[in-house]
Amino acid sequence: MGSEQHVQLWDQCLTIIKDNINPEAFESLFKPITSLGVDSDNVLTLLVPSHFVIEQIEEHYLNLLKKVLPRIYGANVKLVYRVQIVRQPEATVDLTATTRSTAVKKMQQAMPDLLDPFKQRVYDELDPRLNPIYTFESYYQGASNMLARTAAESIAANPGRNTFNPLFLFGESGVGKTHLIQAIGLRIKENNPSSRVLYLSAHDFLVQYTDAVRNNRVNDFISFYQSIDVLLMDDIQEFAGKTQTQNTFFHIFNHLHQSNKQLVLTCDRPPVELVGMVSRLLTRFKWGLTAEVERPDYKLRYDILMSKVHRDGLIIDEEVIDYIARNVTDNVRDLEGVIVSLMVRSSVLKKEISIDMADQVLAASVKMVQKQITIDTIKEAVCGYYGLDVSRLLERTRKREVVVARQMSMYLAKKYTSLSLAGIGDVLGKKDHATVLHACKTITEQIGVDKKLRADLEEIEQRIQQG
Known part of the structure; x- marks a missing residue:
C-alpha cells in the first residue's frame, strides 16, 4: 500500500471518529496518532505518544473502533500500536491491540434458541470483556486496598473453591474496584484459558434482561448466565428498585454459588446501606467476604503517579509529583486525568511540567485540598x-x-x-x-x-x- 494511500485511509478514520466524540478527547487522544501503514496481512500499525493514550482509547472508545476500522480497512484488520518513548524520540515499542478493539474477533453470537430445557447447553467461546491493562501487576497496593487485593489474588488462584465467594467490594467511584475485579478475571484466564469468565456492569445486565423479556427469551438468558464459571459484576447498586431483575439474578446467583462458580461484585456502598434490594439477595451478598476499597492515602497516590510518569516516559520533578499527590485526594481516576492533561499541555505549549502548570490543571479539573486536615x-x-x-x-x-x-x-x-x-x-x-x-x-x-x-x-x- 502506498504511503499516501495509508495516510488517506487513516485520515478517513479520524474524520469519522471526530464526528462521534467530544473535541477535547479527539484533540488529546486521536489527533496525535499517525498511521505507519498496513502490511500484506492487513495489520495496521499506529504510532501513539504514550501507553496512557492506549489505555484511554481501549477503555472508552472500543465500540467506536470496532465500527470504524473494519469499515475503512476491511473486516479482517488487525491493529498494532507503536509507542513513542518520550525520553528517547527515536525509540518505539510495539504493542498488539486487544482483539476487542479491532473487530477481528467475531462479535459474541446471540444466545441460541432453547430447544430442550433438559439438554445441557453448549456455547461458543466467550469474550470475557476484560481490559488487558487491568492486571494485578499494574494495581498498586496500599493500606487502603490491602484486604481487597489479598482476597482478590486468593480468588484468582482458586476461583469458586474458597471462603471469599462471593467477594463484595465497595467504595467510592474511582478508587480501583473495576481494575481489581478485572485483574481477577485476567489472572484466571491466564491460568485456565478455557474458563468461562465474564465481566459486565449491572446496567448491562439490566439491559440484557429487559431485551430477553421483550423477546420472550428469559429461559435462554438464565441458561446462558448459569453457564458462567466466573461472574464479575460492577455497580450492583444499579439493581435497586428493579425487583424482577433482582429475582432473576437471585436464581442465577444461587445456581453459580451451589455449583462452586465464583462471583465477584462491586458497589458504591456496603450491603447494609443498600436500599431497594430484596432481603434474600442482600443476605447472599454477605455470604462471603465484604471488603472496602478506600480512597488512596498519600503514599499510594505518590507511588501511582511515579509509576505512570515512568511508564509514559515523562519528565516531571519529584516536587511536582508530591504537590499533585497532596492535593488530588479523592480517587485514582483524578490522578490519571491530571497526568494526561499535563502531558498534553506540556506538548502543546512546549514547556516543561512545573508546579505552576500543575496548579492550573488541578484548578480546572479537581477539587483542591486547601490545607492538610488531620x-x-x-x-x-x-x-x-x-x-x-x-x-x-x-x-x-x-x-x-x-x-x-x-x-x-x-x-x-x-x-x-x-x-x-x-x-x-x-x-x-x-x-x-x-x-x-x-x-x-x-x-x-x-x-x-x-x-x-x-x-x-x-x-x-x-x-x-x-x-
Whole structure:
C-alpha cells in the first residue's frame, strides 16, 4: 500500500471518529496518532505518544473502533500500536491491540434458541470483556486496598473453591474496584484459558434482561448466565428498585454459588446501606467476604503517579509529583486525568511540567485540598463547636452531647483524612471499624432530615477549612 494511500485511509478514520466524540478527547487522544501503514496481512500499525493514550482509547472508545476500522480497512484488520518513548524520540515499542478493539474477533453470537430445557447447553467461546491493562501487576497496593487485593489474588488462584465467594467490594467511584475485579478475571484466564469468565456492569445486565423479556427469551438468558464459571459484576447498586431483575439474578446467583462458580461484585456502598434490594439477595451478598476499597492515602497516590510518569516516559520533578499527590485526594481516576492533561499541555505549549502548570490543571479539573486536615484538627473543631474538652471524646459514656460529637468526628475523619475506619476508631475511643461505619451512616441519614444538625456540620466544616 502506498504511503499516501495509508495516510488517506487513516485520515478517513479520524474524520469519522471526530464526528462521534467530544473535541477535547479527539484533540488529546486521536489527533496525535499517525498511521505507519498496513502490511500484506492487513495489520495496521499506529504510532501513539504514550501507553496512557492506549489505555484511554481501549477503555472508552472500543465500540467506536470496532465500527470504524473494519469499515475503512476491511473486516479482517488487525491493529498494532507503536509507542513513542518520550525520553528517547527515536525509540518505539510495539504493542498488539486487544482483539476487542479491532473487530477481528467475531462479535459474541446471540444466545441460541432453547430447544430442550433438559439438554445441557453448549456455547461458543466467550469474550470475557476484560481490559488487558487491568492486571494485578499494574494495581498498586496500599493500606487502603490491602484486604481487597489479598482476597482478590486468593480468588484468582482458586476461583469458586474458597471462603471469599462471593467477594463484595465497595467504595467510592474511582478508587480501583473495576481494575481489581478485572485483574481477577485476567489472572484466571491466564491460568485456565478455557474458563468461562465474564465481566459486565449491572446496567448491562439490566439491559440484557429487559431485551430477553421483550423477546420472550428469559429461559435462554438464565441458561446462558448459569453457564458462567466466573461472574464479575460492577455497580450492583444499579439493581435497586428493579425487583424482577433482582429475582432473576437471585436464581442465577444461587445456581453459580451451589455449583462452586465464583462471583465477584462491586458497589458504591456496603450491603447494609443498600436500599431497594430484596432481603434474600442482600443476605447472599454477605455470604462471603465484604471488603472496602478506600480512597488512596498519600503514599499510594505518590507511588501511582511515579509509576505512570515512568511508564509514559515523562519528565516531571519529584516536587511536582508530591504537590499533585497532596492535593488530588479523592480517587485514582483524578490522578490519571491530571497526568494526561499535563502531558498534553506540556506538548502543546512546549514547556516543561512545573508546579505552576500543575496548579492550573488541578484548578480546572479537581477539587483542591486547601490545607492538610488531620484527625486532631477535626477533633479540635468539633469539640470547640460543642464546647467540650477533646479528652471527652475518649470517654465510655452514652451522654448525647459526647456521642454526637464523637460520631461527627468519625464522619469528618472519614471524609477529610486518609485514615482507615479501624484507624479512626482507634483514635476516637478505641472503637472498632463497625462502630465508625455506623457513626458515618447515622450522620449521613440525620443531616438529610435534621436541619439543625446539617447547620452544625456546615459550621464545623467551615472551622476546619479556615483552620
